[in-house]
Amino acid sequence: MTPTITAFAHSPDGGRGLARDMRVRWALEEAGQPYSVRYLSFADLKEPGYYAQHPFGQIPSYEEGDLVLFxxxxxxxxIAQQHAQLLPEDPNARARxxxxxxAALNSIEPPIWEWTMATVLESDQSWYEQRQHILQERVRAxxxxxxxxLGQADWIEDQFSVSDLLVITVLRILKESTLLAEYPNLSAYVARGEARPAFKRAFAAQFAAFTGQVPAD
Amino acid sequence: MTPTITAFAHSPDGGRGLARDMRVRWALEEAGQPYSVRYLSFADLKEPGYYAQHPFGQIPSYEEGDLVLFxxxxxxxxIAQQHAQLLPEDPNARARxxxxxxAALNSIEPPIWEWTMATVLESDQSWYEQRQHILQERVRAxxxxxxxxLGQADWIEDQFSVSDLLVITVLRILKESTLLAEYPNLSAYVARGEARPAFKRAFAAQFAAFTGQVPAD
Structure with a gap:
């Protein structure tokens, strides 16, 4: 059954693949699983019908028959539980x-997200420069x-997995700052993820949507 | 095999059960799974040996034979995957x-955590009041x-699950503010969780640790 995900009709990231649908697209591409996309405006996100699907009115959601996830x-x-190769099979390695x-979403992303949001939302505040310094130090930590x-390893464990996929999508938020470049092994790790054919297909699909070449569902 | 978790030897929350070991203790109590605790000082968290166990030098970690988790x-x-009753068995309900x-950790906790940290770390800053207002509005949203x-339901789905456990531990961060009380159904939901015998046992165990009555391992 072909799943359907939701994504921004007009992504605020300018097609850089930073919206959270990118994570799901990439995982589906790694799994070789075709999918459909339902594109939503910001107004659509606030419709009662969409809240029934996504209680926080965000993208992406995921529909697969009777199953609706956010x-x-x-x-x-x-997706990783439905398809082999995206997580290790050994139970302990899988739990790790x-x-x-x-960790990607709760330990690494929060300081990165907080810093990014401050650059957007607080740039006209008197405290901007002072807080930027504090927030950047938290990101660096x-x-x-x-x-x-990570050291000089290619991936977190022996093989690429959705752990790397999530960490890399989080680190990509920093790509246009100088912060990531301070850690050459992390820059190389992100580049390694972006070089994967599945990443490239996912990136191209969200970029086509941003440029208005939205494929018909 | 009895798992061992780590917790703060001197919790900064004053025994209110807000440190993250509380989530794990509560889940283990719901599962009826005995456990040991290794108490760590802040200096212990920064030891290279502990970084090998927890890459971000935080509590809790979890050891069960060869398996080390953070x-x-x-x-x-x-824990929920090892014990019945903590998540629904039906695959779709389990995925939800x-x-x-x-959602508890990525959509609900971040604004609550950001606000709480600001009350602690920014109270002497010139921007304190202004940012408090902004952060509180994000929490309210x-x-x-x-x-x-949630509406008037007892739990997120038909039965209590670890979804409720995590959401309630996140909402408890707000207990001593007026924010939670603005939503009577959420205050009642938190109280319902705290009334569970497993919560009470977990709370008592972390409180005993805080008061110095640390049980010998």
Whole structure:
């Protein structure tokens, strides 16, 4: 059954693949699973019908027959549980892989997201420069820890998994800042993810949507 | 095999059960699974040996034979996968339950955590009052959405699950503010969780640790 995901009709990221549908598209491409996309305006997100599908009125949601899911992390985990190769089969390695999925979204993303949102929402505030410094230091603290853990390895565990997929989509938020470049092993790790054919297909699909070449469902 | 978790030797929350070991203790109590606790000082968290166990130097970690896990959400999910009753058995309901686990930690906790941290870390800054207002409005936006979704139901789905466990531990961060009380159905939901015998046992255990009556391992 072909799943349907939701995505922004006009993504605020300018087609850079930073919206959270990118995570789900990439996982589906790694799985070789075709999918449809329902594109939503910001007004659509606030419709009661969509709240029934996504209680926080965000993208992406995921529909597959009777199943409706929200939260990009949960959707990616669901996809990984339906398709081999996206998480290790050994139970302990699989549990560790899931721990890294939570880590991507709960330990690595929050300081990055907080900093990014401040650059957008607080740029006209008197405290902007002072808070930017504080927030960047928090981002660096997390990057330093993850950089040390990754070392010179290609991926978090022996094989690429959805743990890497989520961490890389989170680190990509920093691509246009100088922060990521301070950690050459992390820059290389992100580039390694972006070089995967599945990433490229997912990126092209969301970019086509942004440029208005939305494929018909 | 009795798992061992780590917790703060001196919790900064004053024994209110807001540190993240509480989530894991509660899940283990719901599962009827005995456990040991290794108490760590803040200095212990920064030891290289502990970084090998927890890449971000935080509590809790979880050891069970060869398996070492970190991230409270991932640990709670692992416990739920080992014990019946903590997540629905029906695959679709189970996937939705996991989506709510991610939602607790990625959609509900971030604005609450950002606000709480600001009350602690920014109280002497010139921008304190102005940002408090902004942050409280973000918290309200999420509480409003979750309040609407929960309605007058006892739990998110028909039965209590670890989805409720994580959401309630996140909402408890707000207990001593007036924000939670603005949503009577959410206050009642938190109280319903706190009334569960497993919650009470977990709370008592972390409180005993805080008061110095640490049980010997």
């Amino acid at each position: 939260e990009s992390g949960a959707i990616v985990l669901h 892989g899931i721990a890294w999925m939570f 997390r990057l330093e820890q993850f950089s040390r853990r | 991230e409270s959400g991932a640990i709670v999910l692992h 339950g996991i989506a709510w686990m991610f 999420r509480l409003e959405q979750f309040s609407r979704r």
